[in-house]
Amino acid sequence: MHRIFLPLFGLALLGADTPKADPAVKPDADALARGQAVYMRTCIACHQPNGKGIPAVFPPLDGSDWLESDTTLLSKIVLRGLQGPVTVNGTTYNSVMAPLADVLKDPEIADVLNYVRTTYGKGGPLVTPEIVKEARAATANQKQPWTAAELGRK
Numbered sequence: 001m002h003r004i005f006l007p008l009f010g011l012a013l014l015g016a017d018t019p020k021a022d023p024a025v026k027p028d029a030d031a032l033a034r035g036q037a038v039y040m041r042t043c044i045a046c047h048q049p050n051g052k053g054i055p056a057v058f059p060p061l062d063g064s065d066w067l068e069s070d071t072t073l074l075s076k077i078v079l080r081g082l083q084g085p086v087t088v089n090g091t092t093y094n095s096v097m098a099p100l101a102d103v104l105k106d107p108e109i110a111d112v113l114n115y116v117r118t119t120y121g122k123g124g125p126l127v128t129p130e131i132v133k134e135a136r137a138a139t140a141n142q143k144q145p146w147t148a149a150e151l152g153r154k
């Protein structure tokens with residue numbers, strides 16, 4: 001019995017160490033309220049109050065496959081903007097999202113991304129102000145909005 005039990009126990013420990021794609025971490029109510037306030041101030045003009053965007057002009061956040069991207073990539077989009085052809089849920093858009101690095105502080109970007117992912121996406125690991133801060137420093141030379149290709153996407 002012991003010979004079987006011990007290796008199995010070891011495997012279970014290994015399994016516990018493997019990072020999971022989507023731990024069910026949710027921002028708390030305060031963080032969501034802060035994120036919603038940023039959304040209502042900053043994102044609704046284009047992505048609209050219901051997150052559905054405007055067909056052929058502004059892509060939706062509601063159900064967007066981009067919201068499953070990692071926390072750094074999402075931070076980079078809000079910080080430096082996005083331009084040129086992008087495919088969202090199979091539909092191509094070709095417009096410009098202006099950079100918001102000079103408009104929003106790191107905690108505001110973290111809050112709005114957590115709000116958007118919780119409200120319009122499947123959630124996912126929390127975006128922290130530290131993650132945004134690192135992305136801001138690492139992309140300081142990015143003067144033009146990203147293209148999807150630069151972000152490794154379509």
Ligand code: HEC
Nearest residue numbers: 042043046059060064066082083084086093094095096097
């Ligand atoms: C000036 C209009 C505008 C504003 C303001 C804006 N966006 Fe965007 N956003 C766009 C456009 C346009 C695109 C697609 C860019 C392209 O066509 O290359 C986009 C793309 C995106 C994407 C990736 C594609 C998708 O639909 O999922 C995300 C994520 C995103 N925006 C999040 C935000 C968040 C969060 C805010 C507020 C903090 C925001 N945007 C503010 C216009 C805007």
